[in-house]
Amino acid sequence: MNQPFTDLYVEIQQFYATQVQYLDALRFEEFADTFTEDGVFGHVRGAPAAHGRAGIVAALSEYQERRYGDDPTQRRHWFNMLKVMPQDDGSIVTSYYAVVLATKPGDPVALPTPSCSVQDVLVRQDGRLLAQEREVSADHTL
Amino acid sequence: MNQPFTDLYVEIQQFYATQVQYLDALRFEEFADTFTEDGVFGHVRGAPAAHGRAGIVAALSEYQERRYGDDPTQRRHWFNMLKVMPQDDGSIVTSYYAVVLATKPGDPVALPTPSCSVQDVLVRQDGRLLAQEREVSADHTL
Amino acid sequence: MNQPFTDLYVEIQQFYATQVQYLDALRFEEFADTFTEDGVFGHVRGAPAAHGRAGIVAALSEYQERRYGDDPTQRRHWFNMLKVMPQDDGSIVTSYYAVVLATKPGDPVALPTPSCSVQDVLVRQDGRLLAQEREVSADHTL
Structure with missing residues:
Protein backbone atom coordinates (compact mmCIF):
# COMPACT_ATOMS: atom_id res chain seq x y z
CA MET A 1 0.00 0.00 0.00
CA ASN A 2 2.68 2.43 1.08
CA GLN A 3 5.29 1.01 -1.23
CA PRO A 4 8.06 3.56 -1.78
CA PHE A 5 7.77 5.32 -5.12
CA THR A 6 11.18 4.15 -6.27
CA ASP A 7 10.33 0.47 -5.78
CA LEU A 8 7.03 0.93 -7.55
CA TYR A 9 8.63 2.69 -10.52
CA VAL A 10 11.16 -0.10 -11.02
CA GLU A 11 8.54 -2.80 -10.51
CA ILE A 12 6.52 -1.23 -13.30
CA GLN A 13 9.55 -1.13 -15.60
CA GLN A 14 10.05 -4.84 -15.01
CA PHE A 15 6.31 -5.47 -15.43
CA TYR A 16 6.32 -3.80 -18.85
CA ALA A 17 9.50 -5.60 -19.93
CA THR A 18 7.82 -8.91 -19.11
CA GLN A 19 4.58 -7.91 -20.77
CA VAL A 20 6.07 -6.89 -24.11
CA GLN A 21 8.08 -10.08 -24.34
CA TYR A 22 4.79 -11.99 -24.31
CA LEU A 23 3.25 -9.61 -26.83
CA ASP A 24 6.17 -9.73 -29.25
CA ALA A 25 6.36 -13.52 -29.02
CA LEU A 26 2.62 -13.61 -29.90
CA ARG A 27 1.97 -15.35 -26.57
CA PHE A 28 -1.36 -13.58 -26.23
CA GLU A 29 -2.73 -15.69 -23.37
CA GLU A 30 0.22 -14.80 -21.18
CA PHE A 31 -0.01 -11.20 -22.27
CA ALA A 32 -3.72 -11.10 -21.39
CA ASP A 33 -2.86 -12.64 -18.03
CA THR A 34 -1.00 -9.43 -17.14
CA PHE A 35 -4.39 -7.71 -17.20
CA THR A 36 -7.08 -8.03 -14.56
CA GLU A 37 -9.93 -10.48 -15.25
CA ALA A 47 -12.25 1.05 -32.32
CA PRO A 48 -14.10 -0.60 -29.42
CA ALA A 49 -11.76 -1.67 -26.61
CA ALA A 50 -11.24 -5.35 -25.84
CA HIS A 51 -12.79 -6.43 -22.54
CA GLY A 52 -11.58 -9.20 -20.26
CA ARG A 53 -8.71 -11.60 -20.75
CA ALA A 54 -10.50 -13.74 -23.33
CA GLY A 55 -11.55 -10.59 -25.16
CA ILE A 56 -7.98 -9.33 -25.24
CA VAL A 57 -6.69 -12.63 -26.61
CA ALA A 58 -9.42 -12.63 -29.26
CA ALA A 59 -8.77 -9.02 -30.27
CA LEU A 60 -5.02 -9.53 -30.55
CA SER A 61 -5.36 -12.80 -32.45
CA GLU A 62 -7.85 -11.26 -34.87
CA TYR A 63 -5.66 -8.16 -35.35
CA GLN A 64 -2.53 -10.24 -35.87
CA GLU A 65 -4.27 -12.49 -38.39
CA ARG A 66 -5.91 -9.66 -40.31
CA ARG A 67 -2.98 -7.26 -40.34
CA TYR A 68 -0.03 -9.60 -40.56
CA GLY A 69 -1.27 -13.09 -41.48
CA ASP A 70 1.79 -15.15 -42.32
CA ASP A 71 4.03 -12.08 -42.52
CA PRO A 72 7.16 -13.12 -40.60
CA THR A 73 7.97 -9.53 -39.55
CA GLN A 74 9.36 -9.44 -36.00
CA ARG A 75 7.74 -6.66 -34.04
CA ARG A 76 9.23 -5.28 -30.82
CA HIS A 77 7.29 -2.98 -28.55
CA TRP A 78 9.39 -0.31 -26.91
CA PHE A 79 7.97 1.71 -24.02
CA ASN A 80 9.75 4.78 -22.72
CA MET A 81 9.43 8.08 -20.87
CA LEU A 82 7.46 6.36 -18.16
CA LYS A 83 5.54 8.57 -15.75
CA VAL A 84 4.09 6.83 -12.69
CA MET A 85 1.23 8.49 -10.82
CA PRO A 86 -0.03 6.62 -7.73
CA GLN A 87 -3.69 7.42 -7.02
CA ASP A 88 -5.52 7.82 -3.72
CA ASP A 89 -7.55 4.67 -4.32
CA GLY A 90 -4.40 2.54 -4.52
CA SER A 91 -4.43 2.24 -8.29
CA ILE A 92 -1.55 3.59 -10.34
CA VAL A 93 -1.95 5.65 -13.47
CA THR A 94 1.00 5.51 -15.85
CA SER A 95 1.65 7.38 -19.05
CA TYR A 96 4.41 6.61 -21.49
CA TYR A 97 5.50 6.64 -25.10
CA ALA A 98 5.55 3.47 -27.18
CA VAL A 99 6.87 2.54 -30.57
CA VAL A 100 6.93 -0.72 -32.47
CA LEU A 101 10.18 -1.61 -34.23
CA ALA A 102 9.29 -3.87 -37.15
CA THR A 103 11.98 -5.99 -38.80
CA LYS A 104 11.61 -8.10 -41.91
CA PRO A 105 13.76 -11.23 -42.26
CA GLY A 106 16.98 -10.35 -44.04
CA ASP A 107 16.57 -6.59 -43.79
CA PRO A 108 18.70 -5.05 -41.02
CA VAL A 109 16.76 -1.76 -41.02
CA ALA A 110 13.90 -1.68 -38.52
CA LEU A 111 10.84 0.44 -39.21
CA PRO A 112 9.44 2.44 -36.25
CA THR A 113 5.73 2.02 -36.78
CA PRO A 114 3.69 3.37 -35.18
CA SER A 115 4.71 5.87 -32.51
CA CYS A 116 2.09 6.10 -29.75
CA SER A 117 1.31 7.56 -26.38
CA VAL A 118 -0.27 5.22 -23.86
CA GLN A 119 -2.10 5.58 -20.58
CA ASP A 120 -2.59 2.66 -18.19
CA VAL A 121 -4.39 2.08 -14.94
CA LEU A 122 -2.53 -0.54 -12.92
CA VAL A 123 -3.79 -2.27 -9.80
CA ARG A 124 -2.35 -4.75 -7.35
CA GLN A 125 -4.27 -7.99 -6.77
CA ASP A 126 -2.93 -10.64 -4.38
CA GLY A 127 0.42 -8.91 -4.58
CA ARG A 128 0.62 -8.98 -8.37
CA LEU A 129 0.67 -5.83 -10.45
CA LEU A 130 -1.92 -6.05 -13.22
CA ALA A 131 -3.19 -3.73 -15.94
CA GLN A 132 -6.83 -2.80 -15.46
CA GLU A 133 -7.04 -0.45 -18.36
CA ARG A 134 -4.87 0.55 -21.31
CA GLU A 135 -5.59 3.25 -23.81
CA VAL A 136 -3.22 3.48 -26.80
CA SER A 137 -3.20 6.56 -29.03
CA ALA A 138 -1.18 6.16 -32.21
CA ASP A 139 0.33 9.47 -33.27
CA HIS A 140 -0.64 9.17 -36.93
CA THR A 141 -4.30 8.84 -35.98
CA LEU A 142 -4.35 12.01 -33.89
CA MET B 1 21.56 15.75 0.15
CA ASN B 2 22.33 12.16 0.94
CA GLN B 3 19.51 10.78 -1.14
CA PRO B 4 20.25 7.17 -2.09
CA PHE B 5 21.44 6.83 -5.67
CA THR B 6 18.57 4.53 -6.60
CA ASP B 7 15.92 7.03 -5.53
CA LEU B 8 17.70 9.80 -7.37
CA TYR B 9 18.00 7.79 -10.57
CA VAL B 10 14.29 6.99 -10.61
CA GLU B 11 13.35 10.55 -9.67
CA ILE B 12 15.30 11.75 -12.69
CA GLN B 13 13.56 9.24 -14.97
CA GLN B 14 10.21 10.56 -13.79
CA PHE B 15 11.47 14.16 -14.12
CA TYR B 16 12.41 13.61 -17.77
CA ALA B 17 9.14 11.81 -18.53
CA THR B 18 7.26 14.83 -17.20
CA GLN B 19 9.49 17.28 -19.00
CA VAL B 20 9.18 15.74 -22.46
CA GLN B 21 5.40 15.57 -22.18
CA TYR B 22 5.41 19.38 -21.85
CA LEU B 23 7.84 19.74 -24.71
CA ASP B 24 5.96 17.45 -27.08
CA ALA B 25 2.65 19.12 -26.25
CA LEU B 26 4.31 22.46 -27.08
CA ARG B 27 3.62 23.64 -23.54
CA PHE B 28 6.83 25.64 -23.51
CA GLU B 29 6.09 27.64 -20.34
CA GLU B 30 5.69 24.46 -18.31
CA PHE B 31 8.74 22.99 -19.97
CA ALA B 32 10.79 26.09 -19.11
CA ASP B 33 9.51 25.85 -15.55
CA THR B 34 11.47 22.58 -15.20
CA PHE B 35 14.63 24.69 -15.54
CA THR B 36 16.05 26.99 -12.87
CA GLU B 37 15.27 30.71 -13.17
CA ALA B 47 23.92 28.40 -31.88
CA PRO B 48 23.82 30.59 -28.75
CA ALA B 49 22.14 28.86 -25.81
CA ALA B 50 18.83 30.14 -24.45
CA HIS B 51 19.14 31.78 -21.03
CA GLY B 52 16.48 31.90 -18.33
CA ARG B 53 12.92 30.62 -18.43
CA ALA B 54 11.63 33.43 -20.62
CA GLY B 55 14.58 32.95 -22.95
CA ILE B 56 13.88 29.23 -23.22
CA VAL B 57 10.22 29.84 -24.04
CA ALA B 58 11.20 32.41 -26.66
CA ALA B 59 13.84 30.15 -28.24
CA LEU B 60 11.50 27.17 -28.42
CA SER B 61 8.60 29.21 -29.78
CA GLU B 62 10.81 30.80 -32.41
CA TYR B 63 12.32 27.43 -33.38
CA GLN B 64 8.91 25.76 -33.54
CA GLU B 65 7.50 28.57 -35.69
CA ARG B 66 10.47 28.76 -38.05
CA ARG B 67 11.09 25.02 -38.44
CA TYR B 68 7.57 23.64 -38.27
CA GLY B 69 5.07 26.48 -38.63
CA ASP B 70 1.67 24.90 -39.13
CA ASP B 71 3.16 21.46 -39.80
CA PRO B 72 0.99 19.11 -37.73
CA THR B 73 3.80 16.57 -37.26
CA GLN B 74 3.68 15.05 -33.78
CA ARG B 75 7.14 14.94 -32.29
CA ARG B 76 8.04 12.72 -29.33
CA HIS B 77 11.29 13.11 -27.46
CA TRP B 78 12.75 9.85 -26.27
CA PHE B 79 15.60 9.87 -23.73
CA ASN B 80 17.53 6.71 -22.93
CA MET B 81 20.78 5.24 -21.64
CA LEU B 82 20.67 7.59 -18.70
CA LYS B 83 23.85 7.98 -16.68
CA VAL B 84 23.51 9.85 -13.39
CA MET B 85 26.63 11.37 -11.82
CA PRO B 86 26.07 13.15 -8.47
CA GLN B 87 28.65 15.88 -7.91
CA ASP B 88 30.37 17.03 -4.71
CA ASP B 89 28.60 20.38 -4.81
CA GLY B 90 25.19 18.70 -4.66
CA SER B 91 24.42 19.16 -8.33
CA ILE B 92 23.85 16.15 -10.57
CA VAL B 93 25.39 15.74 -13.99
CA THR B 94 23.47 13.42 -16.31
CA SER B 95 24.30 12.19 -19.77
CA TYR B 96 21.91 10.36 -22.03
CA TYR B 97 20.90 9.67 -25.60
CA ALA B 98 17.88 11.35 -27.15
CA VAL B 99 15.95 10.93 -30.34
CA VAL B 100 12.86 12.62 -31.69
CA LEU B 101 10.24 10.37 -33.28
CA ALA B 102 8.33 12.48 -35.81
CA THR B 103 4.95 11.30 -37.08
CA LYS B 104 2.89 12.90 -39.82
CA PRO B 105 -0.91 12.59 -39.66
CA GLY B 106 -2.01 9.49 -41.55
CA ASP B 107 1.46 8.00 -41.88
CA PRO B 108 2.10 5.18 -39.40
CA VAL B 109 5.88 5.25 -39.93
CA ALA B 110 7.72 7.50 -37.47
CA LEU B 111 10.96 9.17 -38.51
CA PRO B 112 13.80 9.17 -35.92
CA THR B 113 15.21 12.65 -36.39
CA PRO B 114 17.59 13.65 -35.03
CA SER B 115 19.60 11.32 -32.79
CA CYS B 116 21.49 13.28 -30.10
CA SER B 117 23.59 12.97 -27.02
CA VAL B 118 22.72 15.29 -24.17
CA GLN B 119 24.40 16.44 -20.99
CA ASP B 120 22.48 18.12 -18.17
CA VAL B 121 23.33 19.72 -14.87
CA LEU B 122 20.43 19.25 -12.46
CA VAL B 123 20.03 20.95 -9.09
CA ARG B 124 17.52 20.71 -6.28
CA GLN B 125 15.78 23.92 -5.20
CA ASP B 126 13.18 23.88 -2.41
CA GLY B 127 12.98 20.12 -2.86
CA ARG B 128 12.28 20.30 -6.59
CA LEU B 129 14.66 18.86 -9.14
CA LEU B 130 15.38 21.44 -11.86
CA ALA B 131 17.61 21.61 -14.91
CA GLN B 132 20.27 24.28 -14.61
CA GLU B 133 21.99 23.52 -17.85
CA ARG B 134 21.36 21.38 -20.91
CA GLU B 135 23.67 20.86 -23.83
CA VAL B 136 22.29 18.93 -26.80
CA SER B 137 24.61 17.57 -29.49
CA ALA B 138 22.81 16.27 -32.56
CA ASP B 139 24.76 13.42 -34.13
CA HIS B 140 24.48 14.69 -37.70
CA THR B 141 26.14 17.98 -36.72
CA LEU B 142 29.17 16.29 -35.15
CA MET C 1 24.34 -10.58 -2.00
CA ASN C 2 20.93 -9.63 -0.73
CA GLN C 3 20.84 -6.35 -2.56
CA PRO C 4 17.26 -5.16 -2.92
CA PHE C 5 15.88 -5.75 -6.39
CA THR C 6 15.19 -2.06 -6.96
CA ASP C 7 18.80 -1.07 -6.30
CA LEU C 8 20.04 -3.83 -8.57
CA TYR C 9 17.71 -2.86 -11.40
CA VAL C 10 18.87 0.76 -11.33
CA GLU C 11 22.51 -0.24 -10.98
CA ILE C 12 22.15 -2.30 -14.15
CA GLN C 13 20.55 0.62 -16.01
CA GLN C 14 23.52 2.79 -15.05
CA PHE C 15 25.92 -0.04 -15.95
CA TYR C 16 24.47 -0.31 -19.45
CA ALA C 17 24.45 3.47 -19.92
CA THR C 18 28.15 3.52 -19.10
CA GLN C 19 28.89 0.53 -21.27
CA VAL C 20 27.24 1.82 -24.44
CA GLN C 21 29.02 5.15 -24.15
CA TYR C 22 32.30 3.27 -24.44
CA LEU C 23 31.01 1.18 -27.31
CA ASP C 24 29.65 4.13 -29.29
CA ALA C 25 32.84 6.11 -28.75
CA LEU C 26 34.78 3.11 -30.11
CA ARG C 27 36.62 2.85 -26.80
CA PHE C 28 36.73 -0.92 -27.06
CA GLU C 29 39.26 -1.50 -24.27
CA GLU C 30 37.02 0.24 -21.76
CA PHE C 31 34.02 -1.57 -23.16
CA ALA C 32 35.77 -4.92 -22.81
CA ASP C 33 36.70 -3.98 -19.26
CA THR C 34 32.99 -4.10 -18.36
CA PHE C 35 33.18 -7.84 -19.03
CA THR C 36 34.80 -10.41 -16.77
CA GLU C 37 38.32 -11.53 -17.67
CA ALA C 47 29.44 -16.46 -35.72
CA PRO C 48 31.78 -17.71 -32.99
CA ALA C 49 31.55 -15.62 -29.81
CA ALA C 50 34.50 -13.49 -28.70
CA HIS C 51 36.22 -14.81 -25.57
CA GLY C 52 38.02 -12.77 -22.93
CA ARG C 53 38.67 -9.05 -22.84
CA ALA C 54 41.40 -9.13 -25.47
CA GLY C 55 39.21 -11.28 -27.67
CA ILE C 56 36.34 -8.83 -27.35
CA VAL C 57 38.56 -5.88 -28.26
CA ALA C 58 39.91 -7.80 -31.27
CA ALA C 59 36.44 -8.86 -32.46
CA LEU C 60 35.02 -5.35 -32.17
CA SER C 61 38.02 -3.73 -33.83
CA GLU C 62 37.91 -6.22 -36.68
CA TYR C 63 34.13 -5.81 -37.09
CA GLN C 64 34.40 -2.01 -37.01
CA GLU C 65 37.18 -2.00 -39.57
CA ARG C 66 35.54 -4.48 -41.91
CA ARG C 67 31.98 -3.16 -41.70
CA TYR C 68 32.57 0.55 -41.31
CA GLY C 69 36.20 1.36 -42.17
CA ASP C 70 36.49 5.13 -42.39
CA ASP C 71 32.70 5.59 -42.50
CA PRO C 72 32.07 8.47 -40.08
CA THR C 73 28.56 7.23 -39.21
CA GLN C 74 27.80 7.81 -35.52
CA ARG C 75 26.20 4.74 -34.03
CA ARG C 76 24.27 4.82 -30.75
CA HIS C 77 23.24 1.66 -28.95
CA TRP C 78 19.87 1.90 -27.25
CA PHE C 79 18.84 -0.78 -24.75
CA ASN C 80 15.29 -0.97 -23.45
CA MET C 81 12.59 -3.17 -21.90
CA LEU C 82 15.08 -4.46 -19.38
CA LYS C 83 14.12 -7.55 -17.45
CA VAL C 84 16.35 -8.44 -14.50
CA MET C 85 16.32 -12.00 -13.18
CA PRO C 86 18.60 -12.65 -10.16
CA GLN C 87 19.72 -16.29 -10.04
CA ASP C 88 20.29 -18.58 -7.06
CA ASP C 89 24.04 -18.68 -7.72
CA GLY C 90 24.31 -14.91 -7.30
CA SER C 91 24.58 -14.17 -10.99
CA ILE C 92 21.97 -12.04 -12.72
CA VAL C 93 20.37 -12.90 -16.03
CA THR C 94 19.02 -9.93 -17.95
CA SER C 95 17.07 -9.77 -21.16
CA TYR C 96 16.36 -6.62 -23.11
CA TYR C 97 15.79 -5.14 -26.52
CA ALA C 98 18.51 -3.21 -28.33
CA VAL C 99 18.65 -1.10 -31.43
CA VAL C 100 21.44 0.86 -33.05
CA LEU C 101 20.61 4.37 -34.26
CA ALA C 102 22.99 5.19 -37.10
CA THR C 103 23.49 8.82 -38.17
CA LYS C 104 25.51 10.03 -41.14
CA PRO C 105 27.15 13.46 -40.95
CA GLY C 106 24.79 16.09 -42.31
CA ASP C 107 21.74 13.83 -42.40
CA PRO C 108 19.34 14.45 -39.49
CA VAL C 109 17.45 11.19 -40.03
CA ALA C 110 18.80 8.30 -37.95
CA LEU C 111 18.48 4.75 -39.22
CA PRO C 112 17.44 2.07 -36.66
CA THR C 113 19.64 -0.82 -37.69
CA PRO C 114 19.49 -3.48 -36.49
CA SER C 115 16.83 -4.27 -33.89
CA CYS C 116 17.93 -7.06 -31.55
CA SER C 117 17.07 -8.99 -28.46
CA VAL C 118 19.89 -9.58 -26.00
CA GLN C 119 20.49 -11.85 -23.05
CA ASP C 120 23.27 -11.22 -20.55
CA VAL C 121 24.68 -13.00 -17.55
CA LEU C 122 26.05 -10.45 -15.10
CA VAL C 123 28.17 -11.18 -12.05
CA ARG C 124 29.62 -9.12 -9.23
CA GLN C 125 33.39 -9.26 -8.69
CA ASP C 126 35.04 -7.20 -5.96
CA GLY C 127 31.86 -5.15 -5.79
CA ARG C 128 31.83 -4.34 -9.51
CA LEU C 129 29.06 -5.49 -11.78
CA LEU C 130 30.52 -7.18 -14.88
CA ALA C 131 29.14 -8.97 -17.90
CA GLN C 132 30.13 -12.60 -18.01
CA GLU C 133 28.18 -13.48 -21.09
CA ARG C 134 26.23 -11.64 -23.77
CA GLU C 135 24.22 -13.18 -26.56
CA VAL C 136 22.86 -10.80 -29.19
CA SER C 137 20.14 -11.94 -31.63
CA ALA C 138 19.50 -9.50 -34.45
CA ASP C 139 15.87 -9.67 -35.54
CA HIS C 140 16.61 -9.76 -39.26
CA THR C 141 18.71 -12.90 -38.82
CA LEU C 142 15.97 -14.81 -37.00
Missing part, protein backbone atom coordinates in the same frame (compact mmCIF):
# COMPACT_ATOMS: atom_id res chain seq x y z
CA ASP A 38 -12.05 -7.52 -16.35
CA GLY A 39 -9.16 -5.65 -17.97
CA VAL A 40 -9.87 -3.18 -20.76
CA PHE A 41 -7.43 -2.82 -23.65
CA GLY A 42 -8.09 -0.02 -26.14
CA HIS A 43 -5.36 -0.81 -28.63
CA VAL A 44 -6.78 0.93 -31.68
CA ARG A 45 -8.06 4.48 -31.34
CA GLY A 46 -11.70 4.81 -32.29
CA ASP B 38 18.69 31.19 -14.74
CA GLY B 39 18.64 27.88 -16.64
CA VAL B 40 20.72 27.50 -19.79
CA PHE B 41 19.43 25.44 -22.69
CA GLY B 42 21.79 24.83 -25.59
CA HIS B 43 19.40 23.05 -27.91
CA VAL B 44 21.19 23.64 -31.21
CA ARG B 45 24.91 23.01 -31.45
CA GLY B 46 26.87 26.08 -32.44
CA ASP C 38 36.82 -14.62 -19.28
CA GLY C 39 33.75 -12.81 -20.62
CA VAL C 40 31.95 -14.18 -23.66
CA PHE C 41 30.42 -11.83 -26.20
CA GLY C 42 28.31 -13.36 -28.95
CA HIS C 43 27.64 -10.22 -30.96
CA VAL C 44 26.80 -11.82 -34.31
CA ARG C 45 24.38 -14.72 -34.43
CA GLY C 46 25.89 -17.83 -35.90
